[in-house]
Amino acid sequence: MVLGADASFLNPDKLLLLVVLVATCACIIASMVLARAGRVPKIRRIAGLEAVEEAVGRATEMGRPILFVPGIQDMDNPMTVAGITVLSRVAGTAAQYDATLDVPVSRSLVMQAARESVQAAALQAGQPDWFDPERVRYITDEQFGYAAYAAGAMARDKPAACFYMGCFFAESLILAENGNAVGAIQIAGTAETAQLPFFVASCDYTLIGEEFFAASAYLSGAPDQLGTLRGQDIAKALIALVLVGGVVMATVKVFTPKSDRAPTAEMAP
Amino acid sequence: MSRSIALLICLLGGLTMLVSPFLPMATEWSNEVTDWFNILAAMAFVLGGGSLLKVQLMRLSARGPGWGYSAVTLLAFIVTLWVGLGKVGVVADPSAPTVAWSGKPDDEGSAFWWIYLYVMTPITSTLFAVLAFYVASAAFRAFRAKNLEATLLLGTAFVILLGRTFAGVVLTGWLPDWASGLRLENLAVTIMDVFNTAGNRAIIIGIALGVAATGIRLLIGLDRSYLGGDA
Numbered sequence: 001m002v003l004g005a006d007a008s009f010l011n012p013d014k015l016l017l018l019v020v021l022v023a024t025c026a027c028i029i030a031s032m033v034l035a036r037a038g039r040v041p042k043i044r045r046i047a048g049l050e051a052v053e054e055a056v057g058r059a060t061e062m063g064r065p066i067l068f069v070p071g072i073q074d075m076d077n078p079m080t081v082a083g084i085t086v087l088s089r090v091a092g093t094a095a096q097y098d099a100t101l102d103v104p105v106s107r108s109l110v111m112q113a114a115r116e117s118v119q120a121a122a123l124q125a126g127q128p129d130w131f132d133p134e135r136v137r138y139i140t141d142e143q144f145g146y147a148a149y150a151a152g153a154m155a156r157d158k159p160a161a162c163f164y165m166g167c168f169f170a171e172s173l174i175l176a177e178n179g180n181a182v183g184a185i186q187i188a189g190t191a192e193t194a195q196l197p198f199f200v201a202s203c204d205y206t207l208i209g210e211e212f213f214a215a216s217a218y219l220s221g222a223p224d225q226l227g228t229l230r231g232q233d234i235a236k237a238l239i240a241l242v243l244v245g246g247v248v249m250a251t252v253k254v255f256t257p258k259s260d261r262a263p264t265a266e267m268a269p
Numbered sequence: 270m271s272r273s274i275a276l277l278i279c280l281l282g283g284l285t286m287l288v289s290p291f292l293p294m295a296t297e298w299s300n301e302v303t304d305w306f307n308i309l310a311a312m313a314f315v316l317g318g319g320s321l322l323k324v325q326l327m328r329l330s331a332r333g334p335g336w337g338y339s340a341v342t343l344l345a346f347i348v349t350l351w352v353g354l355g356k357v358g359v360v361a362d363p364s365a366p367t368v369a370w371s372g373k374p375d376d377e378g379s380a381f382w383w384i385y386l387y388v389m390t391p392i393t394s395t396l397f398a399v400l401a402f403y404v405a406s407a408a409f410r411a412f413r414a415k416n417l418e419a420t421l422l423l424g425t426a427f428v429i430l431l432g433r434t435f436a437g438v439v440l441t442g443w444l445p446d447w448a449s450g451l452r453l454e455n456l457a458v459t460i461m462d463v464f465n466t467a468g469n470r471a472i473i474i475g476i477a478l479g480v481a482a483t484g485i486r487l488l489i490g491l492d493r494s495y496l497g498g499d500a
Contacts, residue, residue, distance in 0.1 A: 011291050018291050024481050032491070076306055078480050081487065081495050088494040108317030109310050113495055120496075137324050138317035142389075144396040156335065170400060177403040191476040193469055198404075201411035209472045213479030216492050225491055228482045235478050 023238065028231030035227025043226055048187050048205030049218050052163075055185045056093045059160035065100040066090070067159040069150060069175060070114060071166020071190070072143055074107045078213070079191050083166035084113050085216035086189065090163060091121035095130045103136040104153065106146040111138045147171035151178040164188040164203070165212070168195045176202035189215060276490045282306075283488045321346065352380040425460060432457025 010018070035041065059066045068090055070083040087103065094101040103118065105111045115136045122131040139149045151174055154162070162179040164172070165188070172188075172195040179186045180202050188199035189207030199206045207215055210232065217225035282302050289299035321342075328339040351357070357380040362371035374381045414420040431437040437453030444452050450459070486492040 008293060011293055014291050021481070024478065025485060028482050028485050032485075074310060075495075078483055082483055085492060085494040107310070108313035108315075108320075111317055111320060112313060116496060117494060134320075134324055134327070138320045140321075142393070144393045148396055152338075170397065173400060173403045173407060174396070177407060191479070193472055193476075196472070197411075198407060201407040210475035210479035213476070213483045216483070216494060217486065220492070220494075222491075225486060228486055228491075232478045232482045235481075236474065239474055239478075 024231075024235040027235040027238070028228050031229075031231030031234060032224045032227040035223045035230070038223075039227075040223040041226055041230035043214075043218060043229060046207070046211055046214070046218055048189065048207045048211065049215055051185070051187055051205050052090060052219070053093055055161035055163075055187060056090065056097055056099055058185055059094075060097040060099040062160045064160035065102050065157050066094055066161045066163070067150070067154065067157075067179070067184070068101060068103045068163045069166070070103065070105060070110055071164075071168055072106045072146055072171065073167040075109045075113055077167050079167040080107075080110060082191075082213050082216060083189070084110070084117050086163070086165045086219070087114060088117040088121045089216075089219040091118040092125050095122040095125035095127040098127065098130060101135060102153065102157070102159070104139045104146070104150055105136065106139055106141055106143075108138055111136060143169065143171055147174045150175055154178045154182050154184070158182045159184050162186045164190070164199065165207075165215075166190065168192055168199075173198040173202065179203075272493070272496055275496055276493070280488055280490070283484065287484070287488075318346075349381070349384060352384065357381070358383070428453060429457050429460060432460075 031041070056066060068087055070087060071077070071080050073080050075081065075084075091101055101118070103114050105114055115133055118136055119131045119133075122128055139146050150171075153159075154175075155178065159179070159182065162175075162184045164175055164179075164186070168175070168190050169192065172190070172192075176186060176188065176199055186203035187205045187207075188203040189212035190196065190199065191209050191212055193209070196206065196208055200208075214229050214232070217229055282305075285295060285298045285302050289295040325339040325343050325346075329336050329343065353374050356370050356372070356374050359370060359372040359374060359379045359381075360376060361367070361369055362373075365371035372379070375385065376382060408426070412419070412423045412426055414423050431440065432453040432455075437457065441452040441454075449455055483492070487495070
């Protein structure tokens with residue numbers, strides 16, 4: 001129901017966005033329901049996620065720690081939440097192999113969430129004693145203070161595997177280059193488009209944008225979670241159709257003589 | 270039970286933030302949720318500070334390798350906390366000149382302000398400056414012409430680098446006006462505005478859909494790994 005301008009129930013400027021959001025959510029939920037009913041989609045192999053076990057195994061064999069950096073933003077950032085979901089899978093594998101996992105964090109709330117996540121992963125792996133809360137520790141909120149700590153920790157502890165999963169800014173290259181210098185296998189994931197080239201240049205595997213958000217569903221292997229990924233793809237196909245339609249209409253407009261065009265609001269008297 | 274409450278809070282908070290751009294009446298609710306988040310984050314800082322103190326004190330008492338760094342960290346932490354909370358050197362606010370503590374802790378002239386300006390800022394700037402060398406070393410590895418894609422990347426980077434400097438103007442400024450599109454500075458603009466923007470937008474659309482799908486999975490409790498999974 002849309003009321004008058006004085007007492008508008010819906011924000012009229014955002015109606016189109018609302019329609020897109022509802023359509024996207026409908027695609028995702030419908031695909032999830034279908035997957036639950038047995039129509040599980042086939043997901044392409046994501047090399048960066050397949051390499052998680054390899055990276056943890058390598059660290060175990062070499063007797064060196066694993067470093068997991070969940071970005072420098074708080075829990076209100078979807079990238080941090082996605083990073084924590086990947087952390088829980090990495091922690092589960094590390095607990096199984098009895099590898100050392102270090103998680104320095106730059107926000108107190110993230111520390112709490114990461115501790116819960118790592119502890120639960122250790123319990124699920126049947127290794128409750130493996131969890132050490134001091135391995136998930138708060139460093140500082142300060143961007144470069146945190147980067148300096150992480151770079152120093154890499155130089156001292158020489159981790160065999162480094163994971164950078166979350167929201168990063170200018171510190172991304174400091175982290176990735178230091179990890180590269182100590183010869184660690186590096187897997188990064190972020191949706192910060194400005195930082196993606198740095199991770200691609202310095203890391204062995206990079207989860208680009210949507211791959212990063214798909215990581216949790218991919219690693220869980222749960223049919224309903226995988227279904228949401230197909231929903232994403234359907235929504236993407238619809239958006240691509242709209243884009244192509246827009247391009248065609250704009251092209252037609254360019255090649256249509258002005259006299260043949262229908263009067264627009266600006267042209268009408 | 271505690272997990273159900275956490276999921277319920279996540280659902281209510283998430284839905285409020287989701288509808289607030291579309292429902293003007295929900296704007297206040299989203300502000301309320303944001304305020305609660307900030308309060309929670311401030312309370313959690315005590316836990317973070319506690320963790321920092323505990324870890325550094327343990328290292329200091331163990332006298333293991335690098336215990337000196339822990340001593341420096343503890344000293345810096347305690348001194349900064351003391352000058353900030355104690356408002357050391359704070360100039361009284363003009364509205365209450367007789368009350369010594371009426372100024373803000375980070376006002377000009379305070380000890381906290383001095384530490385920030387003369388210790389924190391130079392250290393941060395130094396670390397940021399080091400980034401230039403990391404960019405150079407990363408670029409050296411990335412721009413090796415190993416295959417066709419890498420060669421294309423190298424060529425594009427070369428055009429952008431020259432086009433963004435005066436060298437581009439000097440090298441191709443002689444081209445006539447009808448071929449001005451081939452001048453390096455114009456080629457760089459075309460690459461950034463057309464090819465780079467197109468690729469960037471494709472990634473951003475994917476990210477937006479990924480955020481939507483992740484949001485749904487979290488809101489309906491399908492993905493609980495951030496709460497410690499189903500354990």
